Amino acid sequence: MTAVAEIMDYDEVLRNFDPVLGLEVHVELSTATKMFCGCANEFGAEPNTRVCPVCLGMPGALPVVNGTAVESAIRIGLALNCQVAEWCRFARKNYFYPDMPKNFQTSQYDEPIVFDGHLDVVLDDGETFRVGIERAHMEEDTGKSSHVGGAAGRIHGAEHSLLDYNRAGVPLIEIVTKPITDAGERAPEVARAYVTALRDLLRSMGVSDVRMDQGSLRCDANVSLTPKGSTRFGTRTETKNVNSFRSIERAVRFEMRRHAALLNEGAEIVQETRHFDESSGETSSGRRKEEAEDYRYFPEPDLVPIAPSRDWVEQLRGTLPEMPWERRRRAQEQWELSDEELRDLVNAGALDLIAATVDAGASPSEARSWWVAYLTQRANERGGELASLPITPEQVARVIELVNEGKLTHKLARQVVDGVLDGRGGPDEVIAADELEVVSDDSSLQAAVDEALAAQPDAAEKIRGGKVQAAGAIVGAVMKATQGQADAKRVRELVLAACGQQ
Amino acid sequence: MTSTTSGPEGSGPTELTGLTASELAAKITAGEVSAEEVTRAHLDRIEAVEPDVHAFLHVNGQEALEAARRADEDRANGRAASPLAGVPLALKDVFTTTDMPTTCGSRMLEDWTPPYDSTVAGRLREAGVVILGKTNMDEFAMGSSTENSAFGPTHNPWDLERVPGGSGGGSSAALAAFEAPLAIGTDTGGSIRQPAAVTGTVGVKPTYGGVSRYGLVAFSSSLDQAGPCGRTVLDAAMLHEVIAGHDRMDSTSIDAPVPQVTAAAREGAAGDLRGMRVGVVREFAGEGYQRGVLDSFNAAVDTLTSLGAEVVEVSCPHFEYALGAYYLIAPSECSSNLARFDAMRYGLRVGDDGEHNTEEVMSLTREQGFGAEVKRRIMLGTYALSSGYYDAYYGQAQKVRTLISRDFASAFEQVDVLVSPTTPTTAFRIGERADDPMAMYLADLCTIPSNLAGNASMSVPSGVSAEDGLPVGLQIMAPAMADDRLYRVGAAYETARDAASGSSLVDRIPQLEVAR
Numbered sequence A: 001m002t003a004v005a006e007i008m009d010y011d012e013v014l015r016n017f018d019p020v021l022g023l024e025v026h027v028e029l030s031t032a033t034k035m036f037c038g039c040a041n042e043f044g045a046e047p048n049t050r051v052c053p054v055c056l057g058m059p060g061a062l063p064v065v066n067g068t069a070v071e072s073a074i075r076i077g078l079a080l081n082c083q084v085a086e087w088c089r090f091a092r093k094n095y096f097y098p099d100m101p102k103n104f105q106t107s108q109y110d111e112p113i114v115f116d117g118h119l120d121v122v123l124d125d126g127e128t129f130r131v132g133i134e135r136a137h138m139e140e141d142t143g144k145s146s147h148v149g150g151a152a153g154r155i156h157g158a159e160h161s162l163l164d165y166n167r168a169g170v171p172l173i174e175i176v177t178k179p180i181t182d183a184g185e186r187a188p189e190v191a192r193a194y195v196t197a198l199r200d201l202l203r204s205m206g207v208s209d210v211r212m213d214q215g216s217l218r219c220d221a222n223v224s225l226t227p228k229g230s231t232r233f234g235t236r237t238e239t240k241n242v243n244s245f246r247s248i249e250r251a252v253r254f255e256m257r258r259h260a261a262l263l264n265e266g267a268e269i270v271q272e273t274r275h276f277d278e279s280s281g282e283t284s285s286g287r288r289k290e291e292a293e294d295y296r297y298f299p300e301p302d303l304v305p306i307a308p309s310r311d312w313v314e315q316l317r318g319t320l321p322e323m324p325w326e327r328r329r330r331a332q333e334q335w336e337l338s339d340e341e342l343r344d345l346v347n348a349g350a351l352d353l354i355a356a357t358v359d360a361g362a363s364p365s366e367a368r369s370w371w372v373a374y375l376t377q378r379a380n381e382r383g384g385e386l387a388s389l390p391i392t393p394e395q396v397a398r399v400i401e402l403v404n405e406g407k408l409t410h411k412l413a414r415q416v417v418d419g420v421l422d423g424r425g426g427p428d429e430v431i432a433a434d435e436l437e438v439v440s441d442d443s444s445l446q447a448a449v450d451e452a453l454a455a456q457p458d459a460a461e462k463i464r465g466g467k468v469q470a471a472g473a474i475v476g477a478v479m480k481a482t483q484g485q486a487d488a489k490r491v492r493e494l495v496l497a498a499c500g501q502q
Numbered sequence B: 001m002t003s004t005t006s007g008p009e010g011s012g013p014t015e016l017t018g019l020t021a022s023e024l025a026a027k028i029t030a031g032e033v034s035a036e037e038v039t040r041a042h043l044d045r046i047e048a049v050e051p052d053v054h055a056f057l058h059v060n061g062q063e064a065l066e067a068a069r070r071a072d073e074d075r076a077n078g079r080a081a082s083p084l085a086g087v088p089l090a091l092k093d094v095f096t097t098t099d100m101p102t103t104c105g106s107r108m109l110e111d112w113t114p115p116y117d118s119t120v121a122g123r124l125r126e127a128g129v130v131i132l133g134k135t136n137m138d139e140f141a142m143g144s145s146t147e148n149s150a151f152g153p154t155h156n157p158w159d160l161e162r163v164p165g166g167s168g169g170g171s172s173a174a175l176a177a178f179e180a181p182l183a184i185g186t187d188t189g190g191s192i193r194q195p196a197a198v199t200g201t202v203g204v205k206p207t208y209g210g211v212s213r214y215g216l217v218a219f220s221s222s223l224d225q226a227g228p229c230g231r232t233v234l235d236a237a238m239l240h241e242v243i244a245g246h247d248r249m250d251s252t253s254i255d256a257p258v259p260q261v262t263a264a265a266r267e268g269a270a271g272d273l274r275g276m277r278v279g280v281v282r283e284f285a286g287e288g289y290q291r292g293v294l295d296s297f298n299a300a301v302d303t304l305t306s307l308g309a310e311v312v313e314v315s316c317p318h319f320e321y322a323l324g325a326y327y328l329i330a331p332s333e334c335s336s337n338l339a340r341f342d343a344m345r346y347g348l349r350v351g352d353d354g355e356h357n358t359e360e361v362m363s364l365t366r367e368q369g370f371g372a373e374v375k376r377r378i379m380l381g382t383y384a385l386s387s388g389y390y391d392a393y394y395g396q397a398q399k400v401r402t403l404i405s406r407d408f409a410s411a412f413e414q415v416d417v418l419v420s421p422t423t424p425t426t427a428f429r430i431g432e433r434a435d436d437p438m439a440m441y442l443a444d445l446c447t448i449p450s451n452l453a454g455n456a457s458m459s460v461p462s463g464v465s466a467e468d469g470l471p472v473g474l475q476i477m478a479p480a481m482a483d484d485r486l487y488r489v490g491a492a493y494e495t496a497r498d499a500a501s502g503s504s505l506v507d508r509i510p511q512l513e514v515a516r
């Protein structure tokens, strides 16, 4: 199964088959501590420094549930219009893998914390598509293996492997859709739009960093084809390693075309895991599921059942923020956007960032201008998404504020933003470190003005004589002398005052 | 193997090692003897009898003496950590300790010294109790004879050719051999009570959740319970209060006040059981029960009656299914709990020679690291949890568990405590049941129901069997969180038993003749 499969023309696929999609999204919660122990839940720390007997699965160690994670799971369920279980348990999913310290994952099986909901997603043309949610459950993440030697970091052929357990025990929510049967030709787009909508939703709730590039949002796409006129689902494949929103769409489309080509030849689809290759846009065979895997689930005896009281659930419902779709509607009205403008902002992933920047005190037009122009350009240069830029809406709002106060020129403001993007701290730290603030100390400016007037007596004379436009040359000289750090407006005022024109 | 004698010329316990924990505590508190002297006496005793008994897997004399000196200092400064401060103890080698290995009787963990202390070890240290060492056990607590230890069997001080019970045979043998006045065991299906019964000592399985399991290497999480062992009911009670109580590191630990067990033991010792309703479990008698065990049990029931207890017969019809349910639930949980022993992070690693891949190293390690009984149970459990079999086995066993809990609940509507023999026979010979797992499993017939239901249970010696002169245990069972009833009834019975025989049972333990 490693040979590159023939693929069928997409239109032909649709003439013969109906696609069925199932999406499993894993979200790492951004709780302060891990799911079952007190270790810090942090991305990017030195390997094996955020570990303890519990998350290392040491003999004798026992789990204790992180209450905040349960709270987040319930809030996510409520935001996805799910029902919240009156009583549920954790279960052990048993299988051997070196990056799983206990050789079982503490998860949930037939008693998920929330179930039976839906999410309405907006497609590119503005139409709304409803995706059914089967369930969302709590579990713990595994550690991370890196394979040294061999090809492409895969375990096969590796000389040895290194294990980092910092991620082991990080709280995960797995959100599983109901089979999506009626997306038709738009199945790939629906898949992308769903995961994007989920990302926006979870980000607005503040429960996760939802960074696909860092793995805090991971999507597995199950695809099968049903021949036109049939009602039986075909054999499905599960594509993993899909690391961007665009890749989800590409992976689904590729699998549909590959399945169709095989089915057309009378071949069978192998039920297996497939890996998506970002560069080729193709999937390749991964772990083959010759027999259905038997995880020997049973209720986790080290934990007590969770029975969220209805009062608590309602209290949590009250903490839900404005949903992204509500926010969009409001933004469109308040910022007076056309449907098209709104869609562009949404597609650029800028709307929520702009809204958050406005919430942090900036005007809508200034916020839009920063995100759509300069920051989009910087994101493109970095080859990432706008939301992945290491600058927060609050920081952008602060820069805007400093410009409005006259403490930064636009040129300086861009330098400050670059400093923040380079990871040199917040705007005020960058300004302090680089001494970027506009020179507004009148005494030092006055000296520069006097010097410039003395250096250009002709221009000074003209101004004194009422030719105010001659001030431009003096202002220019002062700006040059202060290396652009002076506030030009203030310099002009000082020049005119010095020449008796105010 | 040397034989035992009971003559005064044998090297019996010294004046100090012959005392009970409460007596030692009183002497230490009064300044009549130092904790260091007491500890030294026990270390000497251990050195003398261990070649015959083999109750310990590790003895840490240095640490023990240091802990004893700290206890003496604290007492001198008027701030003794607890009533048991300075009293020595033997800890089952299934609790993590940072100053000694924790092997669980397995090759798998032969050289493993944990990076953290179990809650039980921590509470003992805080109470100033002196941990002498770690005791032998059936591998990962699976067994009823301590023969499944990878490091050789423990011998019953009453007859060195016989087993001390299991899995906690090391702890109970240490008590019976006067190597320690106190010990800690764990009880998943009877591993505290059955060894207590066959060594003539007292062992208590507290209410499930009564003592923290944090740092207790799990065999079967929903059944495992740590508990106190001693030569007297009062000693067990004092130890019970040191280790019990809520622990936020164990989600299944009960967040409620610890039953007043020491007060109950003292009250019981007055010998008045009027108003106490005692139920005799009808199902625990008949075929498979040794004559002398039944005689001893019936005599014990008569004694309880003579103390004023109202004795009635009670039926628990589902108890006969307990053994079967237990041998599905415990192996199922064990198959999952023991999966972590894979050579990756700690313990044994076999085949790491560049010739084998990760999966092969895991397999080789588990093949060589686990003994036959552990493998048997892992396979049983893996099978019972498999899809297609889950409902028929694990699911069905959980239903039986519910029925057994109901049997207890309805029994406890009629009576305050239930009684039965602790185990159907006295100590069997080493090797006698080694090739017959079913015969071995039957040793836990009477103890398992309390584990399945999670209620409190005790074994207290009821004298010796007429046929073989070996000790017999009386099992007392109480509802969850009514552990104090065990101690009241147990202490009352103990006092009457010794009064009737004219001497303390522990004084009748044969004195070990030291080989040197």
Ligand SMILES: [Zn+2]
Pocket: A034, A037, A038, A039, A050, A051, A052, A053, A054, A055, A056, A169
């Ligand atoms: Zn941890």
